[in-house]
Amino acid sequence: xxxxxxxxxxxxxxxxxxxxxxxxxxxxxxxxxxxxxxxxxxxxxxxxxxxxxxxxxxxxxxxxxxxxxxxxxxxxxxxxxxxxxxxxxxxxxxxxxxxxxxxxxxxxxxxxxxxxxxxxxxxxxxxxxxxxxxxxxxxxxxxxxxxxxxxxxxxxxxxxxxxxxxxxxxxxxxxxxxxxxxxxxxxxxxxxxxxxxxxxxxxxxxxxxxxxxxxxxxxxxxxxxxxxxxxxxxxxxxxxxxxxxxxxxxxxxxxxxxxxxxxxxxxxxxxxxxxxxxxxxxxxxxxxxxxxxxxxxxxxxxxxxxxxxxxxxxxxxxxx
Amino acid sequence: xxxxxxxxxxxxxxxxxxxxxxxxxxxxxxxxxxxxxxxxxxxxxxxxxxxxxxxxxxxxxxxxxxxxxxxxxxxxxxxxxxxxxxxxxxxxxxxxxxxxxxxxxxxxxxxxxxxxxxxxxxxxxxxxxxxxxxxxxxxxxxxxxxxxxxxxxxxxxxxxxxxxxxxxxxxxxxxxxxxxxxxxxxxxxxxxxxxxxxxxxxxxxxxxxxxxxxxxxxxxxxxxxxxxxxxxxxxxxxxxxxxxxxxxxxxxxxxxxxxxxxxxxxxxxxxxxxxxxxxxxxxxxxxxxxxxxxxxxxxxxxxxxxxxxxxxxxxxxxxxxxxxxxxxxxxxxxxxxxxxxxxxxxxxxxxxxxxxxxxxxxxxxxxxxxxxxxxxxxxxxxxxx
Numbered sequence: 059x060x061x062x063x064x065x066x067x068x069x070x071x072x073x074x075x076x077x078x079x080x081x082x083x084x085x086x087x088x089x090x091x092x093x094x095x096x097x098x099x100x101x102x103x104x105x106x107x108x109x110x111x112x113x114x115x116x117x118x119x120x121x122x123x124x125x126x127x128x129x130x131x132x133x134x135x136x137x138x139x140x141x142x143x144x145x146x147x148x149x150x151x152x153x154x155x156x157x158x159x160x161x162x163x164x165x166x167x168x169x170x171x172x173x174x175x176x177x178x179x180x181x182x183x184x185x186x187x188x189x190x191x192x193x194x195x196x197x198x199x200x201x202x203x204x205x206x207x208x209x210x211x212x213x214x215x216x217x218x219x220x221x222x223x224x225x226x227x228x229x230x231x232x233x234x235x236x237x238x239x240x241x242x243x244x245x246x247x248x249x250x251x252x253x254x255x256x257x258x259x260x261x262x263x264x265x266x267x268x269x270x271x272x273x274x275x276x277x278x279x280x281x282x283x284x285x286x287x288x289x290x291x292x293x294x295x296x297x298x299x300x301x302x303x304x305x306x307x308x309x310x311x312x313x314x315x316x317x318x319x320x321x322x323x324x325x326x327x328x329x330x331x332x333x334x335x336x337x338x339x340x341x342x343x344x345x346x347x348x349x350x351x352x353x354x355x356x357x358x359x360x361x362x363x364x365x366x367x368x369x370x371x372x373x374x375x376x377x378x
Numbered sequence: 379x380x381x382x383x384x385x386x387x388x389x390x391x392x393x394x395x396x397x398x399x400x401x402x403x404x405x406x407x408x409x410x411x412x413x414x415x416x417x418x419x420x421x422x423x424x425x426x427x428x429x430x431x432x433x434x435x436x437x438x439x440x441x442x443x444x445x446x447x448x449x450x451x452x453x454x455x456x457x458x459x460x461x462x463x464x465x466x467x468x469x470x471x472x473x474x475x476x477x478x479x480x481x482x483x484x485x486x487x488x489x490x491x492x493x494x495x496x497x498x499x500x501x502x503x504x505x506x507x508x509x510x511x512x513x514x515x516x517x518x519x520x521x522x523x524x525x526x527x528x529x530x531x532x533x534x535x536x537x538x539x540x541x542x543x544x545x546x547x548x549x550x551x552x553x554x555x556x557x558x559x560x561x562x563x564x565x566x567x568x569x570x571x572x573x574x575x576x577x578x579x580x581x582x583x584x585x586x587x588x589x590x591x592x593x594x595x596x597x598x599x600x601x602x603x604x605x606x607x608x609x610x611x612x613x614x615x616x617x618x619x620x621x622x623x624x625x626x627x628x629x630x631x632x633x634x635x636x637x638x639x640x641x642x643x644x645x646x647x648x649x650x651x652x653x654x655x656x657x658x659x660x661x662x663x664x665x666x667x668x669x670x671x672x673x674x675x676x677x678x679x680x681x682x683x684x685x686x687x688x689x690x691x692x693x694x695x696x697x698x699x700x701x702x703x704x705x706x707x708x709x710x711x712x713x714x715x716x717x718x719x720x721x722x723x724x725x726x727x728x729x730x731x732x733x734x735x736x737x738x739x740x741x742x743x744x745x746x747x748x749x750x751x752x753x754x755x756x757x758x759x760x761x762x763x
Contacts, residue, residue: 073566079569095501097498097499097501098498099467099468099498099499103468123491123564124564124566124567125564125566125567126495126498126499127488127491127492127495129461129464129492130464130492130495130496130499131495131499132464133461133463133464133465134464134465134467134468134499135468136465137430137465137466137468137469138468138469148488149488151485151488152484152485152488152489153483153484153485153488153489154482154483154484154520154521154522155521156483156519156520156521157483157484157520157521160458161458161460161461163457163458164430164457164458164461164462164465165461165465167428167429167430167457168428168429168430168457168461168462168465169465170428187558187559187560188487188558188559188560188561188562189485189487189488189558189561190485190486190487190539190551190556190557190558190561191485191487192557208521225521226521227518227519227520227521228518228519228521229518229519230518230519230520230521232454232455233454233455234406235404235405235406236455236457238405
């Protein structure tokens with residue numbers, strides 16, 4: 059029951075933090091000596107450091123069209139944020155799969171193989187048109203599949219040729235030393251039948267949305283069945299927003315204050331650790347945890363929840 | 379008049395000396411004692427450094443020595459400039475990252491987001507060397523099956539969209555290759571400066587796109603008269619469209635205290651070129667006009683280094699010593715500075731310089747050659763008046 063914990067960096071939240079144009083203005087009586095070279099990436103790096111120092115295994119960086127791009131954030135902070143994994147979310151519409159695979163190689167070479175890909179199918183049709191992407195909804199899973207086939211193909215096979223509906227490569231494939239880097243761990247998401255079928259054949263880790271235990275159990279079983287038929291065994295993950303406080307009533311109070319999304323895990327440190335351990339028993343091995351403000355909550359969850367979770371998991375292991 | 383000087387980050391490893399063809403910096407050769415990034419511990423195990431650590435050293439040397447930044451080339455077996463730039467963004471201060479990029483490889487909207495994010499990460503230190511590609515097998519390797527002239531049409535449209543959405547919301551475009559509706563970068567991203575574009579390509583199709591989109595028209599070094607004609611025609615073409623075209627040259631230097639020392643390095647380097655290396659460069663298939671212009675020098679057939687001296691202080695065999703263009707400048711510090719001054723007089727507004735090893739030579743050229751510039755060009759300009 060080895061689990062991996064990831065802290066979420068959402069570049070669009072806490073937008074005023076370390077953003078020269080948006081930061082909160084101090085009253086004139088406070089002498090303000092902040093300089094414009096302090097920028098948003100200082101904040102990303104600080105969240106990254108917080109995750110390292112509080113014992114997370116990785117960072118999960120969201121793709122937000124209006125904010126900094128996830129892969130740029132990952133690379134920009136990687137050299138000052140040691141040891142943890144960087145999972146960057148981005149749609150399969152970014153461009154050539156060969157090119158994306160090649161970029162991943164340099165990231166791997168420069169960071170000691172710490173890169174993960176959370177490839178998404180893309181936004182809704184209207185948003186996609188604003189991105190010059192006119193693919194039909196029904197073809198989105200197939201495009202992710204082809205994207206990954208081409209990327210894995212050129213990474214591991216030489217010469218590699220594939221002529222698909224979305225991507226084409228002829229006599230491709232990386233040579234030494236590029237082909238010595240590990241291919242990024244692939245995280246896919248979604249709860250629909252199509253999403254599960256795609257993950258059964260392509261995901262290393264499938265991330266579910268936070269949900270009821272029974273619903274999650276059902277989804278895990280469905281994916282497991284599909285994967286077995288494909289002779290694969292992707293691991294199961296969960297994107298879980300959290301409001302954890304010392305006491306349950308404080309957590310409930312703060313959850314009300316902040317207006318949390320459905321299925322947010324709200325409770326005392328013990329409540330939250332109990333629930334995460336329960337999910338681990340259900341088969342979830344990869345936890346993407348999130349809370350705002352990202353920095354302070356990373357410390358809170360890292361210091362109070364993760365140690366409790368680890369204790370529970372060791373007792374479960376001992377009991378088994 | 380000021381001239382922009384850039385350096386280059388070698389993305390396929392580096393040699394510790396121009397005399398040796400051995401890639402002993404980086405991991406493009408088998409790990410052995412004497413190698414750097416990775417190096418060895420006890421002559422065997424890797425010391426844990428990787429090539430990005432060496433690139434960081436070169437970037438810091440270049441910014442310290444007075445270069446504005448560096449070109450970061452991209453080929454099938456190189457590291458990638460889109461990742462090198464953010465990896466080094468926060469430990470460099472003024473170094474500008476010139477990403478070599480073929481537009482067709484990325485969706486223009488997503489690429490604009492990447493670019494604006496990089497501008498934000500670096501404080502506006504991103505620029506591009508836009509390449510449209512040599513065609514042939516290399517293009518298919520990248521997954522690109524467009525024919526040559528179509529590729530320039532696509533580059534043109536790609537840049538139209540890339541630039542258009544930088545203005546914010548409501549950009550529409552309906553072209554042969556790209557179509558977007560109500561597109562635009564978010565206010566946060568659109569607030570960044572649009573990156574400067576340095577444009578490569580020698581064919582007529584390339585020159586037409588350059589006239590519309592390029593801040594700098596970038597050429598490899600060519601025989602000076604040929605280059606003067608080319609720059610004049612590019613500048614004239616852009617002037618007709620109401621713009622002003624700046625021109626830039628990419629060139630390697632071997633600059634030493636005396637001319638004799640410089641040629642000695644070339645001689646030893648040339649004699650160390652293996653038959654295998656000659657064969658490899660001889661067989662390269664491409665439909666690039668720029669590459670054919672360089673191939674006309676036929677360095678792979680030369681038996682004596684002297685046969686490749688095409689003019690005083692100009693040597694046409696650099697591609698035998700390291701990947702890249704054939705023609706480069708060889709001479710004393712004074713002579714190298716004089717050559718650069720000549721190029722400024724014939725229309726160069728910017729340079730991408732390089733020397734091997736890139737780390738040490740960044741300091742040498744920055745400290746010994748750049749300070750000598752400007753004396754000859756003034757004289758030449760006065761003579762021309």
